[in-house]
Structure formats: structure tokens, C-alpha cells
Amino acid sequence: MTTSNPQSFERESSWNIDQATFLKALRQRYTFDKVFATLALLAVVFSLFVLAVLLIDVFIDGIGRVNWSFLTSFPSRRPAEAGLVSALVGTVWVMVLVALITFPVGVGAGVFLEEFISDNWFARAIEINISNLAAVPSIIYGLLGLQVFVRVMFPITQGRSILSGALTLSLLVLPIVIIATRESLRAVPGSIRQAGFALGATRWQVVREHVLPLAMPGVLTGVILALSRAIGETAPLITIGALTYIPFLPELSLKGLQSPFTVLPIQIFNWVSRPQADFYSLAAGGIIVLMVVLLLMNATAIYLRNRFQK
Amino acid sequence: MTISSSPPDPSSLWKPNRKASKYVQRVVVWIFGAFALVSVATTFGIIMSLMLETINFFKTVPIWRFLTDTQWTPLFSNPQYGILVLFSATFLTAIIAISVALPLGLFSAIYLSEYAPPQLRKWLKPALEILAGVPTVVFGYFALLLVTPFLQFFIPNLGGFNALSAGLVLGVSITPLVASLSEDAIYAVPESLQKGAYALGCTKREAIVGVILPSALSGIVASCILAISRALGETMIVTLAAGQNPNLTLNPLVPIMTMTAYIVQVSLGDTPAGSIAFLSIFAVGMTLFIITLIFNIFSFWFVRTFREKYE
Amino acid sequence: MISDSMNQTLTEAALRAQNVFVYYGSTLAVRDVTLDIPKNKITAFIGPSGCGKSTILRCFNRTNDLISGARVEGKITFHGRDLYAKGVDPVEVRRRIGMVFQKPNPFPKSIYENIAFGARINGYQGNMDELVEQSLRSAAIWDEVKDKLKESGLSLSGGQQQRLCIARAIAIEPEIILMDEPCSALDPISTLKVEELMQQLKERYTIVIVTHNMQQASRVSDKTAFFNAEATDKGGKVGYLVEYDDTSTIFSNPKQEYTRDYVSGRFG
Known part of the structure; x- marks a missing residue:
């Protein structure tokens, strides 16, 4: 079995999906990956952001009292x-x-x-x-x-x-x-x-x-x-x-x-x-x-x- | 020891008092054993003190009315004690809380275990622990005085006390619990499964969503159940921010009263011991105890039953 | 000696490694490996532990990328294209070059889902039931599991789990299957079954197997590469390819002294 195009990994397959479709789908998969990783990061950032807002809010409200x-x-x-x-x-x-x-x-x-x-x-x-x-x-x-x-x-x-x-x-x-x-x-x-x-x-x-x-x-x-x-x-x-x-x-x-x-x-x-x-x-x-x-x-x-x- | 020309008998230098050592050990074991029994006594004490007063309460208020009435009016001349009113409020805040804490906590766990560089992780984990260590009365302050006014900006008819703001802040407060338990569950997934997923042509997300999370599912579900149980029993945030109004409603915008808020309300007043209002906090406490116990047992059972055994 | 063996190789090369060096951080793990993996044959990598045979195997589907600090120099070509060239996606590589691991690692999903998972993420459009059955049949495990496809993959015995993992690998129709000591965790009877399976699979796939077991290499493989490790000045170990030839030659008439000593059991 030889490939017509040596620059790709394509070969005949019972899978009715060709290389171009696969690569197109792969790009989309990577887009989802980026979205997913961003969401994960945002979750941590948001939790810590709330903590920071809480601390700052309390500090601003109360520091004048602490003496x-x-x-x-x-x-x-x-x-x-x-x-x-x-x-x-x-x-x-x-x-x-x-x-x-x-x-x-x-x-x-x-x-x-x-x-x-x-x-x-x-x-x-x-x-x-x-x-x-x-x-x-x-x-x-x-x-x-x-x-x-x-x-x-x-x-x-x-x-x-x-x-x-x-x-x-x-x-x-x-x-x-x-x-x-x-x-x-x-x-x-x-x-x-x-x-x-x-x-x-x-x-x-x-x-x-x-x-x-x-x-x-x-x-x-x-x-x-x-x-x-x-x-x-x-x-x-x-x-x-x-x-x-x-x-x-x-x-x-x-x-x-x-x-x-x-x-x-x-x-x-x-x-x-x-x-x-x-x-x-x-x-x-x-x-x-x-x-x-x-x-x-x-x-x-x-x-x-x-x-x-x- | 006798003095002689020959060197002293070496055995005379050794006088181990084995009897005394054994005796000391026995005393220590008994004392420490008694200390260990303190935990058993605590459980026994909780059940007994709740049960005795709850039984007294049900002598006056029939249990079926407690379970079926739809009013909670202990101060009226014809008082009604429908636990559904308090239960719905507790449930509402817990549902709001977990719908914040589950996505936040789970995604945080995923970030910490799969994406965060080790150096960053070293700083993020203690920061999340600080969030976990913030006293709930502080979260209550935050919910009442910052989050509610902020939300009123977008929802003009939001009450000064409401389940929404209490639930949201409650959710943030249990997020570190979900995150750390879920992270433990994710860590327990063998690396070989991750490698297996990559070898099939998975991207990182596909390996996480398709293989790692399903493999950690029992631990994640357990963390979620424990977090709900924590939210159900939380007191200060809901007392401060959700109000003291026993409303049978699932509307998150109006004031309500949770089971814990009711116990606080009665405790703050001068309710004489033995009065029906005094007894009622034990009946409410018993209900709360049973509900959280069911959740805890369920989570324990779930892990036992669904945990995959990896060799 | 390497060029000799290459001359004898008349079949087309599925994979070609040229002057491959692998580093972990700043330490060199394997040096200067050059060999061709022939198509539709079974190639065995043997050698003492720490000789880099598994490391080279992992380079072939870029699973070394997952180890932080790992770096590959040299050229590994697949269909004439450098696997480590810029723009080559490791996901695409792994989808074409499958892998079976030392310890069976079925996913804690149903047997059916274990097979369907890889196909689904890689965009398989055909009939999934057919693909699952076909893959399980190819891995010679269909008869044992056809009545319990919904049961967890972990409920199977070790040998069955390993064949399930092979079925999982071939479900995405790779061209090459890399096997990293696939039988080291299995009992002798399961080992025999996997070896028989490899003989059937080589008609459709190219197989590279790393093994500790010289008998296994001599039983199943067509070509054998012998790796060895030598001490470095810094006190570490670096692996290198000693000899690569037809399996019969390696075991009966090796050209190198080291190989002769190893296959006759004098060290390792």
C-alpha cells in the first residue's frame, strides 16, 4: 500500500473520513481545548477574585475603625x-x-x-x-x-x-x-x-x-x-x-x-x-x-x- | 554490687523495670482509649439531646402536622409548625450554592491538577485554602452589604434579604471544598489511563473530559454531595443575608428563613427552656441532622459502590 | 552493521529513524539511533533495562512529549514526513500510530465504550456497532465479551484487558501499533494468546514491540534490534543501538560480541 501524497499520512481506510476533514475537525477540537482551558483558569481566577474583593471591601470599610x-x-x-x-x-x-x-x-x-x-x-x-x-x-x-x-x-x-x-x-x-x-x-x-x-x-x-x-x-x-x-x-x-x-x-x-x-x-x-x-x-x-x-x-x-x- | 578483684558482673548494671513500663503503658492505653471514646460519646450526646427534646416537642405538635403544615408561625396565638417552610428555604439556598460551587470547584480542580504550572500551583493552593478558612460570618457581611446591593443594581425588585445573594456567596464559600476533594479524586486516577487516552489521539481536553473525569466520577460526586450537606447546615451567611421571614417559596428574590436561621433566631431571644418554641429548635435541629446524615451516608455509600479499583 | 541490515531490508520502511538522540532535561538518555521499521512485519526491541528501547518506542508516536523536559533530536520519518517537524500535530501522529502499554489500562467504561471512545473523538462516521465488533474480532476477544459489552472493561481478566486495549488501539485503524512490553504483566497462557494475535495482526499492521523476554522476541518477531546501555562520565547511563538485523541472525549469528553475550544470557 503506497500513498499518493508523501506529504500526508493519508491512506485508504474503511473510515469514510478523509484527511482534510480530519484536519479541519482537529482544528475545531483544538478551539474547544482552548475554550476549556480558559474556563478552568477563569474558575480559579474568579474564586480568588471574590476573595480579593471581599478582603478589599472589608479593609476599606473597616480600617478607619481599627485603632x-x-x-x-x-x-x-x-x-x-x-x-x-x-x-x-x-x-x-x-x-x-x-x-x-x-x-x-x-x-x-x-x-x-x-x-x-x-x-x-x-x-x-x-x-x-x-x-x-x-x-x-x-x-x-x-x-x-x-x-x-x-x-x-x-x-x-x-x-x-x-x-x-x-x-x-x-x-x-x-x-x-x-x-x-x-x-x-x-x-x-x-x-x-x-x-x-x-x-x-x-x-x-x-x-x-x-x-x-x-x-x-x-x-x-x-x-x-x-x-x-x-x-x-x-x-x-x-x-x-x-x-x-x-x-x-x-x-x-x-x-x-x-x-x-x-x-x-x-x-x-x-x-x-x-x-x-x-x-x-x-x-x-x-x-x-x-x-x-x-x-x-x-x-x-x-x-x-x-x-x-x- | 560486691567489690572484688574481678570486673563487676555486667548484669548488675542492667535493671530494667519491665513491670513499671508495662504498667505505664497500660495506664496510657486506658486514658487514650477513653479519649477515643469521646468521639463516640459526642455522637451519642448529639442524638440523645436532639431526640429527648424532639420527643417532647412532638407531644404538643403532632408529627404529621410538623411534616405537612405549610405555615411556620410559632409566635401566633394558634402556632403552626410546618417544617416544609424552613426546609424549602434551606433547600433553595443549597441548590443555588451548589450550582455555583460545582462548576467553579470542578473547573478549579481541573486547572490545578492538569493545567497549572507547578510553581503557580504552589501559590494557588494556599490561596484557595485561605478562601476556605474565611469565617462564615465574614461571608455573611459580604453577602448582605456588598453582593445584595450589587445584585439590586441589576434586579431592582430584589429584597434587602434574599436567597439569591445568600446562595451565591454560600456557593463561593464551599467552592474550595469541592475543588480540593475533586482534585484528590482526579489525582487518584492512574496516569496510565491518561497515557492510554493520548495514545488514541485525544487532545488534552478530550483526555480530561472523556477519560479522567469519568474515572474520577465517584470522588467528584461524593465531593458534590458533601458540599451540599455543608451548604444545608451552614448558618451565618443565610441568617445574615437571606432573612428571618418564614415563607414557603422557591422565589430566590424574596426574604426567607432557613432551618439554621430559625435556630439562631430562637437562641438570640429569651426563650425559656422547656417552652414549645425552645423545644422546636431541637425538632428543627433533628430534621437538619437527619438530612445531612442521609447525605453523608449516601456519599460514603456512593464512593464505596462506584469507586473503580485500579490495580 | 546497520547499513548491512538495511541492505537486506527489501520491504518498504514504515518508520525511519535517523540519528535520533533523546534527552530528558540536560541528560542524554539515548544516543544516535538509526533504523528502519519494515512495513507489515514485527520488529522487536530487546536489551537490558535502561537501554532506551522504550524511550525510542515512545518517540515514534510522540508520547515522550508528555514527559516534561523530554527532547528529541534527529529525524523520525513516517511516510517521508518528519514526525517532529513544525506543524506536525502529535494528535494526528498518535491517531496513525497506536500504542499498547505494559500494564493493561482499559478505561473504567463499558467494553463497548472502550472501543468506541477513540473512534468517536477522531470523527468516525460509520456504523459504530460494526466497528466495535470488527475490532474485538480482530483482537480475538469477541467471543469472550460479545454477551457483556455493557460491562466495565475492568471486569475482565488481565489477559482479556490487554486484548481489549489492543482492540481499542486498532479500532482507530492505525498503520503502526507500538507495544511496550505488552505481556510483562500477563500469565503465560494470556501471553501466548497475545503472541498469536500479533501474528494475525501483522498482515494489516506494522508492529513494534519492546520486550524483556528474549524467547518472546525470537518467537514473534521478524526483525530484532538490540539496545545496550553504557555508563557516562557523569555516572549516568546512555542507551544506544548495538545491532539490528533479522531475528534469526540476531539470535543465531550476531555480528557483535555484546549481542552474542546478551542473547546467550551472559548479562542483562
Whole structure:
């Protein structure tokens, strides 16, 4: 079989399509390719554009408000005098507590599931349970906190207190810490464990001395991501009844844990939902403060992860 | 140790306290095991606290009226609790959200995994993660104070509170979730399939649309279901931007009230514990919990059933 | 020795490689390969791993383009036209020069769709059912799958999957089929079936097969090219063509010492 035209790849074929038609169609196919690639790029660009517009809009609306007195004043009915010190302090209290609760509990649960129980039905059941919990709407955790921490555990928490809020948010973000812990433990090579066992160490000694230190950057990343989720949560705290007007700071003692509280997102929500436009710029100022804290936390997480991956 | 002319017995230098090590380990295992059980206790606690108050609620409001009434008027002298009203609102915003998030998220995933140069990808992924980390109350602010006025420019009869603007912003907020889960699914497709497609004379788009996406379909569908479930349970955007008006409507231009917005509304007020309005938020919460649970189980089942096993 | 073998080749060349060098980034992977692939024959590429036989194979349908940093120098002509000339489209090349991979890679679609997919995107106008049946028959798998065309291609056994992939390749009517160790993941019986199939296919197609298995090369091929790798100064390896001749000559009376050592199993 020879071709009449050596410059083309054409040959006889049962396909009733000739070379010219094929090439014409091919040009069209490439046009579709370009459109497709452009759409894909546009999707990313659009998402990031929205993010940029959001940040710029908030910045323009709120930067004029962010000053020392805004950070140190209590909320007020008069927009000009209002500040967010009680929300800021409340957020710090709640975040510290959430960190103190989720770190040991989350890491302990992760170590237990990954290192101490083999792949039996119990481990699988807990695993399915955790992945399901991660998808439960946060407001449902608020209802849980309202019943269990605010009402049943009233003698300990004194109701709608910092402690109730922190416990509620801890349960909410615990799955994040457990999953992150398990993933980082899984990334530690098995040979490290075997080397430890070969020296006669118990499983716990091996985990404590060799495995956990190697997994720690990943674990810390998980904890920070969990905290950055918790810091922005509003709905569950509204549900357990965090107040929006707190003209005092909690006492710096164990008693302070039982004090009523507010946090940044709730203060922002309160300002946004007021009908008077004057409060909107306060909300924007609050968002700037919240986003700065959040970005710092995320930057730390990304930094830790990049170091971890090397 | 005895002093003698001969070197000391080496075994006397080794006093492993194996009993103590074993004991410590046992204590640690028990404590950590208890920590792991916290997650089980959480699930149990959620179900119990929702169920108890929901049962109390249904003692006053018959369940069939809850499911069939078409009014939601808890403050009227003759209150009606038709969950359809809140459900339709939740559903409407979720539908709008996913019709934004699916194309945006899927195309973003395609761009990141197939087109973006590695250097650019290194910057785009964290940027999308920042978008994912923006608190929803911030998105609510954005929807209410920027997107709604912007849309009113084109749709003059758009209400100050409306499902459209809330749904659109909600969609943007779940886009990173769709993108990252879909990207994972696309990554899991073996490279050999892509090569096979190219060897048949596919262009890049044809390989992606014809082979890679169908091969990743189970993961993409699962990401979509999870995103819908997230949209159904989202609270702050819809509370701030969609309104507090229980309307049985699928019109995206008027104020509505979602299930989550209702729970927030009651929580903000001084509703005494045990009152019927107080109990109603648990019934609404239970409904929301069951719906999202069904979505999650469905997504889990879908992946299990339709995931292709590549050797 | 290469010119000798070319003189013996009286049949028309389907593909002609002239002084082909392949680079990955700045490292040279294969140097100076010149050979003609005769039409309607089976040509086998053998040699130890890292000798560049698969690399050269991938140059023939420009699948090396998909590896970032890969670069081809020299000339590979198909119907007298340089495959790497400007304006030559890789999609068009691949549509004419099909490929079967080391591991069977059926698409996770139905058996029918596996065959129809390539034809559809390349603008096939005829009766699709006929094309599917014809292709499956040509790949000697029709009888095994005719009752389950709607089932997933992944439900087949490894050997059947590989024949499905061959059917998929011939459905778009290429002139040449490149096979990159098509039997290395298969059991002996499936291997035998694929080898029988190759003998039937060579009446209509030109086949180039890369194989690790010297028995396979001697059983199925008409011509054999032996590649070897040599160490470079930088500590890497670069592949080159040692000898190219009729298969019987390569295995019974090779001209090169290296070839003799390799085919008699002294290294590799």
C-alpha cells in the first residue's frame, strides 16, 4: 500500500473520513481545548477574585475603625465609642481552652486509634464515627452544648459560660485533630517502630520517644487548623447563648471560666445585624482584627507543613 | 554490687523495670482509649439531646402536622409548625450554592491538577485554602452589604434579604471544598489511563473530559454531595443575608428563613427552656441532622459502590 | 552493521529513524539511533533495562512529549514526513500510530465504550456497532465479551484487558501499533494468546514491540534490534543501538560480541 501524497499520512481506510476533514475537525477540537482551558483558569481566577474583593471591601470599610480605643473599649450603643475588647479577650480565653482540651484529647485518641488498636471492627467503627462527626453541621454541636454543657453540667459550667463555649467548640474541632494526628503517625516509617521494639522498648515508649516527635509538626498543623476553624465559628456559640453585650472582662482565675462571654465573630454578627449603617464599619473593623489573627494562624500552619514535607 | 578483684558482673548494671513500663503503658492505653471514646460519646450526646427534646416537642405538635403544615408561625396565638417552610428555604439556598460551587470547584480542580504550572500551583493552593478558612460570618457581611446591593443594581425588585445573594456567596464559600476533594479524586486516577487516552489521539481536553473525569466520577460526586450537606447546615451567611421571614417559596428574590436561621433566631431571644418554641429548635435541629446524615451516608455509600479499583 | 541490515531490508520502511538522540532535561538518555521499521512485519526491541528501547518506542508516536523536559533530536520519518517537524500535530501522529502499554489500562467504561471512545473523538462516521465488533474480532476477544459489552472493561481478566486495549488501539485503524512490553504483566497462557494475535495482526499492521523476554522476541518477531546501555562520565547511563538485523541472525549469528553475550544470557 503506497500513498499518493508523501506529504500526508493519508491512506485508504474503511473510515469514510478523509484527511482534510480530519484536519479541519482537529482544528475545531483544538478551539474547544482552548475554550476549556480558559474556563478552568477563569474558575480559579474568579474564586480568588471574590476573595480579593471581599478582603478589599472589608479593609476599606473597616480600617478607619481599627485603632487603640477600638481594641480597648467595651461595646456600646453609640457606634463612635464602641470597641471589641471583651470579644477579643473572650476569643483568647476560648481559644486557649480549646487548645488545652483538643491537643491532649485529640492526639491521645489519634495515637490510640493508630498505634494501639489493630484494624478491628472497633477501630473501623470509631473511624466511620469520626468522619461522620466531621460532617455534622456546627449548629448541631451548639444544640448539644446547650443541652449537655449549659443545662446538664450547670453546676460545673455555671451555664452560658466560657467553659461551656470552649467545650462545645472542642467537640466540634476534635475530629480535625484526630484525623491530622492519625495521618502524621501513618507517615512515620514502620522501620522506626521496629527499631524501637528491637531494643526492647514497650509500644508506648516507642511512640513517645520516636514516633510522636517525628509526627509532631503534622500534629501541630492539625491543631492550628482546628483552632482556626474554631476561632471563626459563630453559630454553635449563639446557640449555647454567648451574649453579645459584655461590658466586663472575665476574672483571671478558675472562676473566670464560669463567666459569661462573647467572642469576635459574635460581636461582628451583632454589629452586622443592626439596622443602623454606622455599626457596619464596626463590623468591618472587627472582621479585620479576626482575619489578621486567622491569617497569622494559617501562615504558621503552612510554614509548619512546608517544613514537615522537607 | 560486691567489690572484688574481678570486673563487676555486667548484669548488675542492667535493671530494667519491665513491670513499671508495662504498667505505664497500660495506664496510657486506658486514658487514650477513653479519649477515643469521646468521639463516640459526642455522637451519642448529639442524638440523645436532639431526640429527648424532639420527643417532647412532638407531644404538643403532632408529627404529621410538623411534616405537612405549610405555615411556620410559632409566635401566633394558634402556632403552626410546618417544617416544609424552613426546609424549602434551606433547600433553595443549597441548590443555588451548589450550582455555583460545582462548576467553579470542578473547573478549579481541573486547572490545578492538569493545567497549572507547578510553581503557580504552589501559590494557588494556599490561596484557595485561605478562601476556605474565611469565617462564615465574614461571608455573611459580604453577602448582605456588598453582593445584595450589587445584585439590586441589576434586579431592582430584589429584597434587602434574599436567597439569591445568600446562595451565591454560600456557593463561593464551599467552592474550595469541592475543588480540593475533586482534585484528590482526579489525582487518584492512574496516569496510565491518561497515557492510554493520548495514545488514541485525544487532545488534552478530550483526555480530561472523556477519560479522567469519568474515572474520577465517584470522588467528584461524593465531593458534590458533601458540599451540599455543608451548604444545608451552614448558618451565618443565610441568617445574615437571606432573612428571618418564614415563607414557603422557591422565589430566590424574596426574604426567607432557613432551618439554621430559625435556630439562631430562637437562641438570640429569651426563650425559656422547656417552652414549645425552645423545644422546636431541637425538632428543627433533628430534621437538619437527619438530612445531612442521609447525605453523608449516601456519599460514603456512593464512593464505596462506584469507586473503580485500579490495580 | 546497520547499513548491512538495511541492505537486506527489501520491504518498504514504515518508520525511519535517523540519528535520533533523546534527552530528558540536560541528560542524554539515548544516543544516535538509526533504523528502519519494515512495513507489515514485527520488529522487536530487546536489551537490558535502561537501554532506551522504550524511550525510542515512545518517540515514534510522540508520547515522550508528555514527559516534561523530554527532547528529541534527529529525524523520525513516517511516510517521508518528519514526525517532529513544525506543524506536525502529535494528535494526528498518535491517531496513525497506536500504542499498547505494559500494564493493561482499559478505561473504567463499558467494553463497548472502550472501543468506541477513540473512534468517536477522531470523527468516525460509520456504523459504530460494526466497528466495535470488527475490532474485538480482530483482537480475538469477541467471543469472550460479545454477551457483556455493557460491562466495565475492568471486569475482565488481565489477559482479556490487554486484548481489549489492543482492540481499542486498532479500532482507530492505525498503520503502526507500538507495544511496550505488552505481556510483562500477563500469565503465560494470556501471553501466548497475545503472541498469536500479533501474528494475525501483522498482515494489516506494522508492529513494534519492546520486550524483556528474549524467547518472546525470537518467537514473534521478524526483525530484532538490540539496545545496550553504557555508563557516562557523569555516572549516568546512555542507551544506544548495538545491532539490528533479522531475528534469526540476531539470535543465531550476531555480528557483535555484546549481542552474542546478551542473547546467550551472559548479562542483562
